[in-house]
Structures are given as C-alpha cells and as structure tokens.
Amino acid sequence: MDLSLKTNLEKTACKVRMGVIEGVFNAKSGHPGGSLSISDVLTYLYYVKLNVDVTNPDMPERDRFVLSKGHCAPGLYSVLSQYGFFNTEELKSLRHIGALLQGHPCIHIPGVDMSSGSLGQGISVACGMALAGKIDNADYKVYCILGDGELQEGQVWEAAMFAAHNKLDNLLAIVDNNGLQIDGKITDVCSPEPITDKFAAFGWHVITMDAHDFDDIERAFDEAEKISGKPVVIVQKSVKGKGVSFMENKASWHGTAPNKEQYDVAMAELNKRLSELEG
Numbered sequence: 383m384d385l386s387l388k389t390n391l392e393k394t395a396c397k398v399r400m401g402v403i404e405g406v407f408n409a410k411s412g413h414p415g416g417s418l419s420i421s422d423v424l425t426y427l428y429y430v431k432l433n434v435d436v437t438n439p440d441m442p443e444r445d446r447f448v449l450s451k452g453h454c455a456p457g458l459y460s461v462l463s464q465y466g467f468f469n470t471e472e473l474k475s476l477r478h479i480g481a482l483l484q485g486h487p488c489i490h491i492p493g494v495d496m497s498s499g500s501l502g503q504g505i506s507v508a509c510g511m512a513l514a515g516k517i518d519n520a521d522y523k524v525y526c527i528l529g530d531g532e533l534q535e536g537q538v539w540e541a542a543m544f545a546a547h548n549k550l551d552n553l554l555a556i557v558d559n560n561g562l563q564i565d566g567k568i569t570d571v572c573s574p575e576p577i578t579d580k581f582a583a584f585g586w587h588v589i590t591m592d593a594h595d596f597d598d599i600e601r602a603f604d605e606a607e608k609i610s611g612k613p614v615v616i617v618q619k620s621v622k623g624k625g626v627s628f629m630e631n632k633a634s635w636h637g638t639a640p641n642k643e644q645y646d647v648a649m650a651e652l653n654k655r656l657s658e659l660e661g
C-alpha cells in the first residue's frame with residue numbers, strides 16, 4: 383500500500399478510536415471493546431472501498447453497509463462522523479434521551495443502512511440487500527461486519543446457506559475474530575471454531591487477514607474483489623479493545639464505559655499515537 387495512504391488511514395483510525403472513547407465515556411455506557419477491534423476495517427471500508435456520498439446518503443447506487451454486531455455502534459458512529467455524515471460533536475450525546483445516536487444503529491441516522499443489534503439479523507438483511515441488487519441488475523456491493531460470538535446465532539448459518547445458494551458474489555462479510563464475547567472467550571462459551579472451515583463448507587470463498595495492518599487489509603480486499611459466483615467472507619484476526627492498552631484483550635471492556643481517570647489515560651494514549659503518526 384502507498385505509504386502516505388497507509389499513514390492517513392492509521393491517523394483516521396486513531397481518530398475513530400478517540401470518537402469511540404468520547405462516545406462511551408459521555409454515555410457512561412456502551413461497547414468500546416468490539417468497536418475498537420473494528421476501527422481499522424471500518425476506516426478502510428469508508429475511506430477506500432465504499433461508494434457513498436455524505437451529501438446524498440440514500441443514493442440508490444451506493445454500496446450498502448450493515449453492522450450486524452450492532453452493539454458496536456460507537457465504532458460505526460465514529461467513522462460516519464469522521465467521514466462527514468454528521469458532526470463529531472454528536473458523539474458526546476451518544477445514548478442520551480432524544481439524541482441522534484442511540485445505543486444501537488438506527489436507520490434514521492444519516493449513513494446507516496440498517497437498524498441492528500439483535501445478533502444474527504444483520505447478515506440476513508445484508509443477504510436480502512445483495513439479492514435485491516442481483517434482481518435489479520444493480521452494481522452496488524453489500525458489506526457486513528459480524529462478531530465471532532455472533533456466529534453462535536443459528537440465524538447466521540441460515541443466511542450463510544442462503545447467500546451461497548443464491549451465489550451472492552456482491553456480498554462481502556467480515557467476521558471480527560477477536561476471540562472474546564460478553565463473558566469470556568468464545569471457545570469457552572460455545573465455540574464457533576473452526577470459523578474458516580465452516581464458511582468454506584457453506585460454499586463461501588474464505589480469506590483471512592490481520593485486522594490491524596492496512597497492508598494486509600488491502601491484500602484481503604483485493605483478493606475478495608476477484609471472486610465471482612460465491613459470497614466472500616474475510617475472517618479478521620483482531621484484538622478486542624485495540625489501541626487502548628488497558629482495554630486490550632479484556633472481556634470486561636466488552637460493554638463497560640471508562641471513568642474519568644480511565645478516559646484521560648485512553649485519550650492520552652491515542653493522542654500520543656496520533657502525534658507519532660503526524661510526525
């Protein structure tokens with residue numbers, strides 16, 4: 383990847399992470415861990431891949447994005463605000479009564495294509511959007527992020543079967559394989575492993591990538607672009623809480639907001655990282 387593009391993406395992802403912390407801190411609730419693990423791929427999607435227009439969020443030919451693990455709304459809201467769908471100030475009223483940004487993505491928010499939060503449903507809707515695109519001969523693509531804990535939902539596998547049956551090669555799913563869910567390791571609670579073999583058995587083209595390395599992200603998305611005749615899934619190896627040292631790899635940060643002291647430490651770390659990138 384071009385070095386200046388890579389640095390710019392890293393800087394943006396850092397700002398996306400700051401927005402996540404800002405949001406959950408001000409809400410005093412919300413989901414930082416799984417938002418931080420998808421901050422890089424969200425940044426890549428919005429700044430490199432998705433054909434979307436902030437001045438026309440409902441543009442019919444836009445690429446669609448569904449956050450199937452809807453509890454990670456702080457990550458989605460943060461990237462949407464960075465990209466310009468709405469003001470970053472909105473993040474400070476996350477989850478407040480009457481505010482634009484509620485705890486889970488809602489379709490009335492500019493840039494949000496689907497309300498989500500009930501795990502398993504988002505990928506099913508994404509399949510429907512992709513099938514509609516095929517029927518309409520439209521050339522938009524549908525992107526969908528799922529959690530690895532979310533794979534415990536039976537509905538995910540109905541959708542997986544449906545997507546392969548209908549040869550939905552305009553659908554790209556990304557599984558955020560951070561290895562943790564609300565109350566511990568996915569492999570202790572109810573293991574969805576081997577994730578790659580399962581999707582392959584369901585008829586998908588499977589790609590793996592390092593979720594926090596933009597060179598590898600580009601490689602994976604480039605490979606996905608070349609596949610036709612079947613849906614594609616990218617299983618990204620990620621770190622829950624990535625970018626905030628005390629949140630990394632800790633299930634306890636799944637749905638907990640930082641207090642003022644923790645907020646200050648997190649922001650200081652992210653600011654330091656941003657300054658390093660800005661050289």
Ligand SMILES: Cc1ncc(C[n+]2csc(CCOP(=O)(O)OP(=O)(O)O)c2C)c(N)n1
Binds near residue numbers: 451500501528533
């Ligand atoms: C149908 C349904 N059951 C339960 C929940 C409650 N819930 C919210 S997040 C979560 C764990 C999800 O784990 P994972 O998909 O791995 O998310 P991540 O670690 O990426 O945040 C659960 C069970 C839900 N949102 N929907």
